[in-house]
């Protein structure tokens with residue numbers, strides 16, 4: 001019986017797992033540098049955590065959630081994103097008493113999307129969230145964090161920051177109504193796909209990639225006209241500070257993001273080397289969301305990045321090989337060989353043992369894997385209670401024993 005992986009899932013191994021581990025290690029380093037604490041939440045949650053906050057009409061809730069009834073009929077959803085679970089966890093565990101509270105996490109997310117390059121049904125996200133600060137410095141800090149991380153992981157890649165402001169939540173709901181009316185009055189100029197969104201989610205029409213829609217989108221009312229002076233000034237400060245710290249920004253008034261909880265600053269880091277799934281990191285402000293989920297009325301800002309998408313742009317990372325390879329010339333010398341093997345392991349060397357009992361095969365294995373030292377355990381070594389060690393970079397071979405091998409390896 002041959003069972004294939006489920007569509008949209010993938011296994012990680014070899015060089016890919018090395019890239020994956022590098023991403024997670026850099027995330028952990030950077031979280032300390034910026035003062036974020038790790039928060040790991042369950043892979044599944046009550047469905048209601050996602051439905052309203054992400055938007056009943058959002059693609060994620062309408063089409064992509066893996067939702068099922070537990071045996072006692074509780075409705076459960078495999079998490080499609082990490083922001084709402086993090087907020088839920090912060091509230092459940094009383095982690096919002098000292099503000100700002102800053103958390104990060106990495107882990108699997110699940111969305112039943114049409115799989116393609118950079119888009120999977122099970123994928124991994126990096127997530128950084130800052131709860132409790134309205135200060136626009138929090139927006140700059142979280143964007144700078146994302147930029148620093150990407151620079152470390154993909155230094156040769158040409159990623160770009162796209163940014164927009166959605167203004168306060170009230171502006172956004174007023175704007176949606178104005179937009180629905182405008183698109184309704186101009187139905188003839190819209191693609192079939194966008195017609196379906198006029199009342200359900202008119203903001204999504206703005207980032208339609210269908211060329212049929214582009215002329216009418218250009219003429220559509222602009223959100224910026226509804227945003228207050230103070231909010232616009234804040235946005236100007238954010239853009240100025242980002243530019244001052246050397247981050248080039250591309251302003252995109254049509255950037256609205258796919259989840260409903262955003263307001264004020266929204267942003268995406270994109271790369272033109274990825275094809276259609278070109279967003280590496282997406283995020284923004286979500287003032288009001290923590291209150292909706294039963295917490296205090298405090299603001300929040302954060303982002304999530306797709307680990308698999310970042311990995312597509314990373315250079316390969318070869319497997320780390322052992323320091324020492326042991327060549328045992330006959331199975332009957334194993335009991336002698338185990339002494340040096342155990343001694344080296346206890347002294348923190350990585351030692352490889354290949355069960356071949358053949359010098360030629362062991363030598364070619366060690367050379368191929370670029371292992372530095374070969375310990376040879378043969379008849380003489382067993383009889384004299386010592387070991388031969390060959391330095392494979394210069395070919396020199398000497399006799400050592402457990403008492404002096406560490407001096408030799410130094």
Ligand code: HAM
Pocket residue numbers: 080081082083111113118119120121122123124125127128129258259279280281282283284285286301302303304305306307308309
């Ligand atoms: P999102 O834009 O839905 O935002 O996802 C963030 C990132 O996750 C995307 O930019 C992409 O790199 C990756 N991603 C999303 N879907 C897939 C997929 N099917 N396959 C592979 N990678 C994918 C959020 O999830 C928000 N929670 C971000 C956020 C955090 N906003 C504030 N805080």
